[in-house]
Amino acid sequence: MSSQANFTHAEAAEQFIADEPRTDWHDDTLWFVREKRDKAAHSLPEWEQLRQWASDIKYHGLSNMHQLLVDFEKNAIANGIQVHWAVDGKEHNEIIYKIIQDNQVQRIVKSKSMLTEECHLNEFLTEKGVEIVDTDLGERIVQFRKETPSHIVLPAIHLKKQDVSETFHEHLGTEKGNNDPQYLTEAARGHLRDKFIASELAITGVNFAVAETGGFVVCTNEGNADMGAHAAKIHIACMGFEKIIPKAEHLGVFLRLLARSATGQPITTYSSHFSKPRAGQQMHIVIVDNGRSRQLGRESFRNSLKCIRCAACFNTCPVYRRSGGHSYHTAVAGPIGSILNPNLDMQANKDLPFASTLCGSCSNVCPVKINIHEQLYLWRQEITKEGMAAKGKTFAMWGMSEVLAHPAIYRMAGKMGRWVVKHLPFLTNNGMNPWFKQREMPEAPKESFRDWYLNNKQK
Template identity: 55%
Template structure:
């Protein structure tokens, strides 16, 4: 396999519902940030204010607490699975190399995949962006007179704004994944790439279902709610004119693709209607079928802390009497491939483990990011779609590095977040108050005497000033949390008292 590419790369052209048992939990206030661009590249949009949207999420403390605990539980389960596989780090390294090799030869593997897929009887289409993707799908549906489309969960179709487009041309789109269906019925976007409704309590779902599919508003039993959605959706599946899936992996060697689910809804979407359309991002390619084993072992363990998904479905061609179409979508991916600092973000396998470990995401909710992709991976993906609109997102991170440590394909996420911060400063996309604050901090941090004086003054302020003087709009770190009590002694003063004289004795 070839090493990671450098500047000479040539871009190519062409359910996770939290059903909590706390009774009487209130519905959270709407905390969605501004509407997503859905692949648009207009740079004149007003920047998303993720911090302001996060405040609205935190205004419902029972939801904020549940969200944090639920996602950390997924992270903990991931760790248990990881420690059960001695070769875990070797798997991560191999997965990273496979992805980097594929991306550096992406044009070749795309051509190979297309040729093999067509040999299998699959119609292959190419879409340069989200708008073209939607038009291609619409054209296929129109040719078949299809008016009802059922689909499994796909972040790519969310990215392209498929449902919104289809609503405008009179085609009904029904999500069959439980979490996605909840979000669709609630007119919300998914808040997580794997568990779309993770921010909701079971009482929230009971309210949504009572208003949309006629369930008992007072019954929030988990089995009742899941069965009610199943009974409401199954007739739509049987009546559907066409089905749509995404793909977790597309195999160049075979021309087939793989979908991993836990509900079996992707299999219903693909096999019940006579027409199957698969939307696949061009970065989902892997070279060989044997490479798939590496990613299957990593995916569900990283995402949910389970050894494997319930269904790992292989699609090689249309079923007898049916028809299959694949739409290979670029939508900025080839452009990102040419970005020296950010191209490895294309390795992402959409497991969501970086979200599960991120302290900012866990405490602010996915909808607060105002984008298709939230959490750490969103901070490095979203600016590639609209750099101005998402200019503030790279600052929604502590840069603790946990996201990079858990990434199954070893994307250096926190380093790319830092690089995006530098990019935003260079492009003038940072607010004046942040510029002034950073300049002042830089001045203090570059002068040791000034830094030590500032520390002493800060310690005195925390210890003696009244609460209102510390917790005001100028102190962003004081929002929703107390500043920790100042230690009795700084490290510098301790070191000076205990070790400085020893250094002098040696000299």
């Protein structure tokens, strides 16, 4: 589903950083969220054990996915829920459109669902002439601005309150120049209450689907998923199949990790457990594959499907914090996005695994212990193997590997003016070299260590 962006992460990041005060704000704000996460994690002595359990439960789930989905479907149907299956984003969108048409509804609200972003549901429905109202405050803001979320938990984190104020002035008629978040939130509350009350159909995401009960859990702080789902006569919940967990008791592990990892809260304000439609209501679940079964078959990358979308890896990532979510040109940005998106479209997302220093902080904060930075390294190998690396880069690397494999050539090259200066890609001293743009070169010493050793140590 993903389309080729006309910029790379590096290009977009450079643009983002051009506004340094704003970059600093973005970095500090998200670092603060990371610190809140640390504090929450350190409040539980069993934290690392919880992560291990969560990771193991998820792996059990991946290794029994077929059975769990069959059980879930059976139990959900017994609960009175209608279950749909979608091979890809297009089918997902069409299923939803058909429900809309069959019921002849027009007023639709949607709470946050990264899956619907992944499937580009909003664009699809807009093209069909169906208006859909995003009800998460951050998502509503970016929807008004015709943007996409830049963060999966904090969709409007790339915006300042002045930006929101201008947007609300234009769309909701709020006072010009009133930047008070309280005031702006009140305005959105009033606007969206009207939408909830009028809504006929509500779309939500799914945080966890429980095979044993046929029910699912949706977590929000704002209460928008509940306002939508309980007001509308039709509720559609959309989930990637990896949202399945075996038993309800496992929620006692995941709900302890999710909000603490995401924002440092002990739990989200609302953790709503839907098992049956209310009297007179239609409840649908759309189970989506969209490349997930392929990822399940990639041994090196299948653990990425453990993700519970907490965004802790975003907040800790020093690259994400300084480049903004839009630089990743995908629905799910950040480190986890960089290992999920190459599976969806390797060519379009070949830059993403390189948008990392491989520092490893992402893997350490991950509540389900996905080895994110190792998978980034492995995607780099895959992308190169598929011949997707730039030609110049391949040639340089080939030349370099030849020299470094042959000590005599290496030494000769070294003598002929410090070969490394010319060939380690980060040390070439010329106008074209990005190293030199904002950094001085190291000074070349009189002799190499090897020369010194031969002169001083070798008898």
